[in-house]
Amino acid sequence: xxxxxxxxxxxxxxxxxxxxxxxxxxxxxxxxxxxxxxxxxxxxxxxxxxxxxxxxxxxxxxxxxxxxxxxxxxxxxxxxxxxxxxxxxxxxxxxxxxxxxxxxxxxxxxxxxxxxxxxxxxxxxxxxxxxxxxxxxxxxxxxxxxxxxxxxxxxxxxxxxxxxxxxxxxxxxxxxxxxxxxxxxxxxxxxxxxxxxxxxxxxxxxxxxxxxxxxxxxxxxxxxxxxxxxxxxxxxxxxxxxxxxxxxxxxxxxxxxxxxxxxxxxxxxxxxxxxxxxxxxxxxxxxxxxxxxxxxxxxxxxxxxxxxxxxxxxxxxxxxxxxxx
Amino acid sequence: xxxxxxxxxxxxxxxxxxxxxxxxxxxxxxxxxxxxxxxxxxxxxxxxxxxxxxxxxxxxxxxxxxxxxxxxxxxxxxxxxxxxxxxxxxxxxxxxxxxxxxxxxxxxxxxxxxxxxxxxxxxxxxxxxxxxxxxxxxxxxxxxxxxxxxxxxxxxxxxxxxxxxxxxxxxxxxxxxxxxxxxxxxxxxxxxxxxxxxxxxxxxxxxxxxxxxxxxxxxxxxxxxxxxxxxxxxxxxxxxxxxxxxxxxxxxxxxxxxxxxxxxxxxxxxxxxxxxx
Numbered sequence: 019x020x021x022x023x024x025x026x027x028x029x030x031x032x033x034x035x036x037x038x039x040x041x042x043x044x045x046x047x048x049x050x051x052x053x054x055x056x057x058x059x060x061x062x063x064x065x066x067x068x069x070x071x072x073x074x075x076x077x078x079x080x081x082x083x084x085x086x087x088x089x090x091x092x093x094x095x096x097x098x099x100x101x102x103x104x105x106x107x108x109x110x111x112x113x114x115x116x117x118x119x120x121x122x123x124x125x126x127x128x129x130x131x132x133x134x135x136x137x138x139x140x141x142x143x144x145x146x147x148x149x150x151x152x153x154x155x156x157x158x159x160x161x162x163x164x165x166x167x168x169x170x171x172x173x174x175x176x177x178x179x180x181x182x183x184x185x186x187x188x189x190x191x192x193x194x195x196x197x198x199x200x201x202x203x204x205x206x207x208x209x210x211x212x213x214x215x216x217x218x219x220x221x222x223x224x225x226x227x228x229x230x231x232x233x234x235x236x237x238x239x240x241x242x243x244x245x246x247x248x249x250x251x252x253x254x255x256x257x258x259x260x261x262x263x264x265x266x267x268x269x270x271x272x273x274x275x276x277x278x279x280x281x282x283x284x285x286x287x288x289x290x291x292x293x294x295x296x297x298x299x300x301x302x303x304x305x306x307x308x309x310x311x312x313x314x315x316x317x318x319x320x321x322x323x324x325x326x327x328x329x330x331x332x333x334x335x336x337x338x339x340x341x342x343x
Numbered sequence: 344x345x346x347x348x349x350x351x352x353x354x355x356x357x358x359x360x361x362x363x364x365x366x367x368x369x370x371x372x373x374x375x376x377x378x379x380x381x382x383x384x385x386x387x388x389x390x391x392x393x394x395x396x397x398x399x400x401x402x403x404x405x406x407x408x409x410x411x412x413x414x415x416x417x418x419x420x421x422x423x424x425x426x427x428x429x430x431x432x433x434x435x436x437x438x439x440x441x442x443x444x445x446x447x448x449x450x451x452x453x454x455x456x457x458x459x460x461x462x463x464x465x466x467x468x469x470x471x472x473x474x475x476x477x478x479x480x481x482x483x484x485x486x487x488x489x490x491x492x493x494x495x496x497x498x499x500x501x502x503x504x505x506x507x508x509x510x511x512x513x514x515x516x517x518x519x520x521x522x523x524x525x526x527x528x529x530x531x532x533x534x535x536x537x538x539x540x541x542x543x544x545x546x547x548x549x550x551x552x553x554x555x556x557x558x559x560x561x562x563x564x565x566x567x568x569x570x571x572x573x574x575x576x577x578x579x580x581x582x583x584x585x586x587x588x589x590x591x592x593x594x595x596x597x598x599x600x601x602x603x604x605x606x607x608x609x610x611x612x613x614x615x616x617x618x619x620x
Contacts, residue, residue, distance in 0.1 A: 121518075124518055125518040127518075128518040128519060129518075139518075140514045140515060141514055141515060141516060141517065141518065142518065144514065239594075239598055240512070240567055240598065240599045240601060241597055241598055241599060242596075242597060242598065242599045243599070244446070245596075245597045264516060264517070265516070265517055267516040268516045268517050268520065273520070273521075273522075273524070274515055274516050274517060274520035274521075274522070275513035275514065275515060275516065275520070275522065275524075275525070276513060276514060276516045277512045277513050277514075277567075278512045278513070278514050278565075278566055279512055279566055279567065279599065281514065281516075328442045329442055335566065336566070336569065339565070339566055343565070
């Protein structure tokens with residue numbers, strides 16, 4: 019027992035708890051401030067239809083360099099009544115499309131710093147194309163599911179326990195800030211805190227210093243698409259970030275290489291469970307329809323990915339790799 | 344060396360008969376033609392197929408033995424292979440797998456995975472075997488080359504040209520990853536002593552040892568199956584040599600069956616060597 023306790027990285031555990039607390043605090047602040055943002059959202063930003071919501075989510079993801087805070091923002095706007103269900107869904111989809119470009123943008127920076135073009139841009143391009151192609155199809159499927167109301171009954175009722183925890187831990191903070199911040203200020207502070215919480219969370223992921231010929235050899239193999247799909251989904255259900263899940267592949271392969279055939283289904287799986295944090299945000303908002311929106315998002319992308327893997331994977335892979343090449 | 348050529352009297356058997364005949368002629372052996380009749384009253388059909396096949400082989404100056412068995416193909420063929428201790432089985436086309444078969448396999452893929460003998464798929468017919476393409480995955484170092492040399496030493500005689508192909512389908516997992524190897528030629532990898540370079544260098548040594556065959560290394564960059572097929576077409580090879588899909592343990596379920604994909608889509612004959620267990 020003592021040896022187990024000694025091996026635990028307590029620093030990272032502490033960091034995880036702090037990031038979790040900050041995440042919950044951020045959602046609470048954003049929820050409080052979102053109401054004051056509602057007029058701004060509808061009039062100044064013109065987020066009053068699905069297409070604008072998609073575009074807003076896309077652009078906002080570039081601004082904050084991440085999709086997850088934007089997805090949380092979409093839910094808080096929905097909770098505040100600033101946008102409707104379909105618009106929130108579109109904004110979340112837009113956030114993923116925007117986030118998928120970030121890996122490519124990082125590659126462009128490397129390229130501008132003199133690194134080889136194909137190396138710098140390859141993974142980013144592949145990630146963007148996989149995400150773009152599957153999400154755009156899933157978008158229309160998800161809108162249909164939402165419009166038909168098939169999953170409206172699938173909601174999570176949070177109950178009094180969560181309300182009590184929020185009241186005890188977070189309401190005093192909100193009350194303390196009230197004299198210092200305007201309503202919309204809560205939202206902006208919450209947005210900054212949620213970005214910080216994700217950064218902290220990324221740091222508390224276990225660093226995988228796996229070296230050794232055995233793992234290196236495993237990374238040279240070509241796995242079945244569904245195996246990599248499940249692996250991508252599993253890894254991202256923990257990391258909650260597609261770019262972090264991709265970076266985890268680096269130490270696993272000694273030289274930082276991954277086979278193209280493996281990475282495409284890996285990204286497809288990652289694109290589903292990357293919404294785990296958004297799902298948690300929906301629960302924390304204590305807004306059951308918000309949970310349905312995220313669930314529909316995950317389900318529609320899962321259905322599209324499964325159909326591609328089962329029936330069209332070869333053609334899909336060849337098309338993407340030709341474009342990437 | 345013993346070669347088995349199963350036939351069923353259909354047009355699809357013709358390339359199988361001819362390819363098997365050309366291999367037998369190259370090795371200077373008498374192949375065995377096998378017909379499987381479902382029942383005694385169909386035995387005569389089997390004998391007719393065998394007579395027609397023997398006539399075709401006679402046209403290319405190959406004499407064959409003929410055998411008829413009664414029963415089902417999926418039972419009689421493995422039984423004949425086991426009883427006859429054949430070195431090579433010649434088969435025809437394998438149909439494209441549907442999605443269910445890609446997940447769970449089918450009779451053909453399971454038979455192929457557990458086949459104790461080498462199998463040649465008559466995809467197109469090559470009369471000569473002057474240029475061979477050995478597709479080495481470098482997974483089990485040197486296994487393909489050693490196995491080919493021990494089973495078919497004839498391929499290493501005379502002025503044959505053997506190309507060891509390794510396909511690097513890797514991509515850098517992150518923008519900052521150093522990846523000159525992902526664009527390098529075989530010679531550059533060998534000179535730099537990289538993992539792939541060292542393995543290819545060892546294989547070339549094993550191939551040229553006591554052999555008059557010309558051996559050259561080749562590396563291509565792209566998806567594995569597509570690059571192998573492209574190289575086979577562009578290089579004008581007579582035969583593609585690959586290892587069978589791993590049939591046991593976790594690898595059978597987790598690893599992609601690249602062998603069957605190559606067999607299904609290739610337009611050149613494919614020789615599949617069983618995995619060394």
